[in-house]
Amino acid sequence: MLTLWYGGTFDPVHAGHLAIARAAADAFGVPVTMAPAADPPHRDATGASADQRARMLELATAGDPRLRVDRRELHRDGPSWTVDTLLELRTELGGKAPLALLVGADSFRSLPTWHRWRELLQLAHLVVAARADEDLADLPEALASEAAGRWTDDPARLAATPAGAIHALRQPLRPESATAVRQAIAAGDPAWRGQVPAAVAAYIEAEGLYRQP
Secondary structure, three states: OOEEEEEEOOOOOOHHHHHHHHHHHHHHOOOEEEEEOOOOOOOOOOOOOHHHHHHHHHHHHOOOOOEEEOOHHHHOOOOOOHHHHHHHHHHHHOOOOOEEEEEEHHHHHOHHHOOOHHHHHHHOEEEEEEEOOOOOOOOOHHHHHHHOOOEOOOHHHHHHOOOOOEEEEEEOOOOOOHHHHHHHHHHOOHHHHHHOOHHHHHHHHHHOOOOOO
16 A cells, blocks of 8 residues: 655644645545654744644644654654655565655755755655646756656556656645744734634644744
8 A cells, every 4th residue: 555655844734734635645545644844954943843743733633534643753863854754664664665755846846955855756756736737847957857757647656666756636726824824823813723723723822832923
């Protein structure tokens, strides 16, 4: 069975994150594991601690069998490099098990800035969540070269092979962003509550998160 992995900062997890994860779970017929990064190397300090972000994920996914939470990156020292996580998973699953990494379109375009990024497609497939009208052909030269010949419209191809394919998961445009949620909380704008699950909103308020810009 395909293992579908969705890593990120999730600071905080919001309805857009959950929509992507559920769409992937439905498209591939397997659960999606959401994994918070302890020390995300591509961004500034988080507004919530790693443990708080993981707890919000657990609250957001509770009761949905399509979604799981994995805290492994919280227990590893140093930056949360995706390649290290995939190497761990590959050791656990074995060399022949299908494994896919779920990323957003912006993250996909930034892959050449990631640590040991060329190894990612040796370890896993990529599932790229993008808007229905989004052009995924406009890529940095190095990434376009690496992606050539790897694209597939058939989800079954990812379940039949261990790694190396790229699939576009077409998504409706969602308005939520973690940055906007944090800014709204800091500004005292109550609209943010509609962008996160109710349990997450209650946790943010109880913990007093994101009140400072």
